[in-house]
Amino acid sequence: MTPFTNFESKMIPLPLNNVDTDQIIPARFLKTTSKLGLDKQLFNDWRYDADGNPKPEFVINKPEMQGRQVLLAGDNFACGSSREHAPWALTQWGLRAVISTSFADIFKQNALKNSLLPIVVPADVHAELLAAGDDAVVKIDLPNQLLTTPSGRQVEFPVDAFSKHCLLKGVDELGYILEQSAEIATFEASHPAHINALAAAV
């Protein structure tokens, strides 16, 4: 993973509550065995018409939205399935952060593992960002956990210390877990006997 660095960007507004993972990337595109190439299908069914042509009115198709790195979404963003294809598609399109009032649990964890920062803000800040207009810029400072709104207001956002470390250093969790092998073995030794071969053929 690439280390997460501070940046500023205009926002892509998607002011809908409960945007689900089937909208972010429909299930029929999950037959791939690769992580790559999913940006083409991001928001597929909202983005293209029946003939596969981009709908000019859908927000990420607008020329001025190209290159923007922050999505401003509504409450409970990315509810639904556990598909990691959702953060893969979002990051491959170029997004680095999503701002919302809340995120679905599984998505939030998946996003953090893919250098996509889920930023939770209070409702009043969310309303301010939505009202700020199309060309308003936000600044994201992960080390200090600060979001600077277009009016210059600095808002602290929560990130747990471990995820923050992984994001800033560009390392993943598995490396850390691999180092715990001895302790895992100790735990396994205390396991109930019948669980030890649980799924072996009977």
Next chain:
Amino acid sequence: MPRTIIEKLWDSHVVHERPGAPTLLYIDLHLVHEVTSPQAFQGLRERGLKVRRPELTIATADHSIPTSDRSLPIVDQIARKQLEQLEANCKEFGIRCLGVHSDRQGIVHVIGPELGLTQPGMTVVCGDSHTATHGAFGALAFGIGTSEVEQVLAMQCLLQRKSKTFQVQVDGTLHAGVSAKDIILALIAQIGVGGGTGSIFEYTGSAIRALTMDERMTVCNMSIEGGSRAGLIAPDDTTFEYLSGRDHAPKAAEWDEAVVRWKQFGTDQGATYDRTLHIDANALEPMITYGTNPGMGVSINAPLPEPSQVADPLERDSITKALAYMGLEGGKPLVGHPIDVVFIGSCTNSRISDLRTAAGILKGRKVSDKVRVMVVPGSQEIKRQAIAEGLPEIFRAAGAEWREPGCSMCIAMNGDQLSPGQYSVSTSNRNFEGRQGKGGRTFLASPLTAAASAITGVVTDVRTLL
């Protein structure tokens, strides 16, 4: 200090807790399927890692698999490649795979319990959000992403942060025509699809205790639709009776020891929850969803919401957008609305009791000639059981299709799908836009409501047919 079952499950799986890091939690059972695992196996290969505990891991093919004749080659080349990849990965990494041609193949959340793999007191994960299903056995079971699938394959552990505890207490008795599906749809309609975010549900109360294991699985299955990654029910004699004699359940002396251990996984007297919500089972009616998330549900005869009467602007926009997508008007009930397809299946409602329920309504009747009715059993084992009971003949005689096991039209990855604009009454778990096929429109309901609507060709209150 008195603890809830949620805390006991957590505490008994902590490998370590270190300041500044999430808890390292041990996973007892890892279920794998073709859609969310290929990139994880590739990750292992790139790092030169093995699967740490292949004997705690089991795979099956369910999402992309056709539900038509399995002796024929798979037409969809991308799906075929994915299914072949699963079998190849399992072979390479030493994992047992109940693949396309296995007589144990089935929906991952159906076969885990059916084989006796899912047991009380366990942690269970799968790269699928409906893993909560296994919570019905008093297990801590939750869906994970592909990076986490890779972590569990490699080290049998996950880094986890504690969730809040949310008790859903359901007391009373369900009336005729009202089922487990209606309990969970009513809960989600009440709290919304984000209502359980950051929490784990424990379902308690006399109405939950009265449910069979199949019904408990239906309730726990849809916990994620209320925003909660996991939902569980403390084990009791119903749980033990279900497990007794199953392939992977403990046997003889080990069984007795296991039951003693399992009985410890109950919530202690005096334990407290972060939140509690009560539902009166006596007051429940058959539920149906009208919108584009599972929280948009109403009692079957109730009028749909009028967007103009919703105060919150984003909420109003959501309902307006949902009604427009669904081609519905606010203020009117759904009963009587024409439908095109009925789907009876999915990890929510494809178990033998669901099929018996549907057959009970369809027996001696004909489905509407305007409606395509698909019955998709959850596993090969359920298929065999249904055949032994003569259920396929009942479905076929009524004019319904009897198909091969898989996720099918719940997720519409395998060619079983709605055409744009079509309406379905579906026993599955999600009514998101396009979930059952691009442009398709889903009404989620119980097997009873689905079977009743199949006969009339319109959304129907099953109580009019009982």
